[in-house]
Amino acid sequence: MSTLTQSRAWLALKLHREQFAATRMTDLFATDPQRFKNFSLRVHDVLLDYSKNLVNAETMQLLVALARERGLGAEIQRLFNGDKINVSEDRAVLHTALRDGVPVRVDGNDVMPEVKATLARMRAFADGVRDGSLGGRGGRKITDVINVGIGGSHLGPALATAALAPYAAGGSRVHYISNVDAAAVQRTLAPLDPATTIAIVESKTFTTTETLTNAKLVRDWLGVPAGADAGNQLVAVTANTRLAAEFGVTTDRVFPCWDWVGGRYSLWSAMGLPIALGIGMDNFEKLLHGAREMDAHFRDAPFDRSMPVVLAVLGVWYNNFFGAASQAILPYDESLALLPAHLQQLDMESSGKQVTRDGETVDYDTGMIIWGATGTNAQHSFFQLLHQGTRLVPADFIAVCEPHHAMPHSHAILLSNFFAQTAALMNGAPADGFPGNRPTNSILVQKLTPHSLGMLLALYEHKVFVQNTIWGINAFDQPGVELGKRLASGILPDLEAATAAGRYDASTTGLINFYKINRHS
């Protein structure tokens, strides 16, 4: 048995879980008139109501005790201090520094001057593009920006661009190219004019196959000869200035990234440049400030009043003590349609591990499957299973009180569904085949602003951090992407060779040869 599963707190939770077998959430409400007050938290304009969960005060105490026993307090300090908590890669983890401004030392050097200098460069560039003083080809005003990047260089920025569209007046239209799918690239480019479009190439190493393959297609489309200086037409965000220059990016159009920012946290860095071009630098900084507000809450709040800690331990409760394998993310807002995909990346890439920081194989489950879609659309799709299926699926419902439009009736209908579903999942209607007793969190945001979006995203970042601390795994590496990457490079020449492939297992060989025969009809 591992340190975790034989810990006092874990064993206490196991026992407590057995006592919970017959507990109905509706009884918990009946016996505690203050349950909403006691099981909800507010930070600035974000409300978390976690009262519709299979927990009582004792559960929360035991869960918080587990977090404490696992050293969460010290771990939070190490995070904010810039300690090298990404142990496998021997790196500090400082996405919080990107939104703070307080000096942080890594290897003895304060990172903050470079962070601030980069923000200033981002501001100058975004302002120049937006006011037209920095033109594209032949000095023409830039109307469209294409971001070429994949993974963290795509999902976070694309989510923020979509979510904050109401703030984009006067900004460039921002488009995202990620997958190495030339048809998708063509569809994105088709309506654009290369004379008024610029591209940002985002790759930490500047060697990401998908990104460089697509970047070359875009460079050709922009009319920049390979190796020529692209002027304002190409921008890079990378740690590899040399390769960016060889690609044709002017030196002063290269923005840095640092090894202490993981891909899935990179929207807060210069990788967020497309966001800034869309909504302006003032709004981008408000996004940072929102995240900073959640950072401060996470650093300072007692665990039982900490929103990220509460979300995290509830996840551990269902994952490790109820056997729930997945967690649904359900934003009732189309502008947050990418939130499930962003959190899926954040969470599953951080938590999809089975070896602890100490190199031991776990004897408990770690990361859950994170999935979801917007409500009410999802109500007409997979909610059937949430209500009447055989599986426990804890779900986060997320909505906004004040919309950006002036059609209150539409919004009231949307929110009536939001409230109705969490009530229905809890209450059920056993006589009609709805067992109920299905747990949900409700997160209400006053209005979807850069500030509140920043809070929301940082909330989930810290939730993941807390869970990883409890499970004893490193939240910040992703060794699982390497094996497939290596194999793909080995297979590619076989796909482009004239002869049939033969050196793989029978399945892979069979598939490759089917492809080679059928790639021309």
Next chain:
Amino acid sequence: MSTLTQSRAWLALKLHREQFAATRMTDLFATDPQRFKNFSLRVHDVLLDYSKNLVNAETMQLLVALARERGLGAEIQRLFNGDKINVSEDRAVLHTALRDGVPVRVDGNDVMPEVKATLARMRAFADGVRDGSLGGRGGRKITDVINVGIGGSHLGPALATAALAPYAAGGSRVHYISNVDAAAVQRTLAPLDPATTIAIVESKTFTTTETLTNAKLVRDWLGVPAGADAGNQLVAVTANTRLAAEFGVTTDRVFPCWDWVGGRYSLWSAMGLPIALGIGMDNFEKLLHGAREMDAHFRDAPFDRSMPVVLAVLGVWYNNFFGAASQAILPYDESLALLPAHLQQLDMESSGKQVTRDGETVDYDTGMIIWGATGTNAQHSFFQLLHQGTRLVPADFIAVCEPHHAMPHSHAILLSNFFAQTAALMNGAPADGFPGNRPTNSILVQKLTPHSLGMLLALYEHKVFVQNTIWGINAFDQPGVELGKRLASGILPDLEAATAAGRYDASTTGLINFYKINRHS
């Protein structure tokens, strides 16, 4: 114990599963040089390679025996015969009839004449709009079509429209409005011209709250006064002609839908009209023909050579004997980005049930969580968990051999990743922390045409049908959507009232009042 879990086939599989505990897939390949040949199937231009699964010949025999023991043969006949297999709603289930043309009787009446008449009307309308002879307001050529519908009236058509975009030359641009989110409606309408745009309102009952709320916004934007005859500007697909007429839809612009087509199967019916407007009626009929080809295969192939049966029993194997809670759908093609969402609806709405057709509560798991995203994007996101997480996630990899673009190098890179990932998930690299032995199906399609898309979608429809037959549940109802709908209608007046709400549980009351206080900043 239920009939299922005490059946001979089930108990044999349980025993067989224990023998499988230490089996490595790589050993299965080592001992059977013909494994690819023995564990793959081809139907027309679709290849299914299921050799990278934790199965041997005996497993497949036992699984097929289970399907047989559960009466699959008779059930397939009942499906194609038009028997009322949707027992809870006392309805026949005839999406297959929509793509066949052979007479089928329901309550003694052949449904085929009406099916054919509807196809002819769809053709006349789609042709007229596409060639300009049927104009919009003031007879102007219609350039854009807005489809207003949710659930099955949205996902299937939207998927087909996106997947078949290469066939859309000369067609109307098609846009989808589904969620009751007025900001999303405004974003869709903003770039369009009401003089050259028409809207299709899709709702079987013509009372779906989301659809009617949005349809009113669109009608206003089109400049059609409430109740006035909208001419060509509004089209309806509904079983409720009276309500459509009251809404302003001219009688000959109302297309029918039938109670023997469930929402999640409706893209094959007149609900597919937006598809036909985009790609033309000839291509829409090729989509139907592709599905018909899979229907014929499903009806006629022996179970062990039936692609839907094989996919289905593999799902049962992992779900019920390995405890897998979810199934990933991974199309390596951006034009199939909506496929995971469509299959999620199809599968989870059909299988998310815990009561059998005979009214018994199951003692085994039914529907899995269906989720996924496109590769290679997903490789930079959740693949970390697939490779190194603690959970077994069987995954379907789907790719196309011949792309619609002329950039073979991009496509070879994409496919090299496809092949590499299934190999890496199987082989692993235990010394480097990759356990391997993780099962995948590979589905390769020669080219993504209307015909092959039809085959692919019908494949999964029948897969779900087989699983439901094994589990003994009704695939075709969705009682789980009703409770929340009813509650939402009850809550709506409280949201629009001036006073605070108070008649709910403390959580729902607290949330509603937070919303009411915060809906204006």
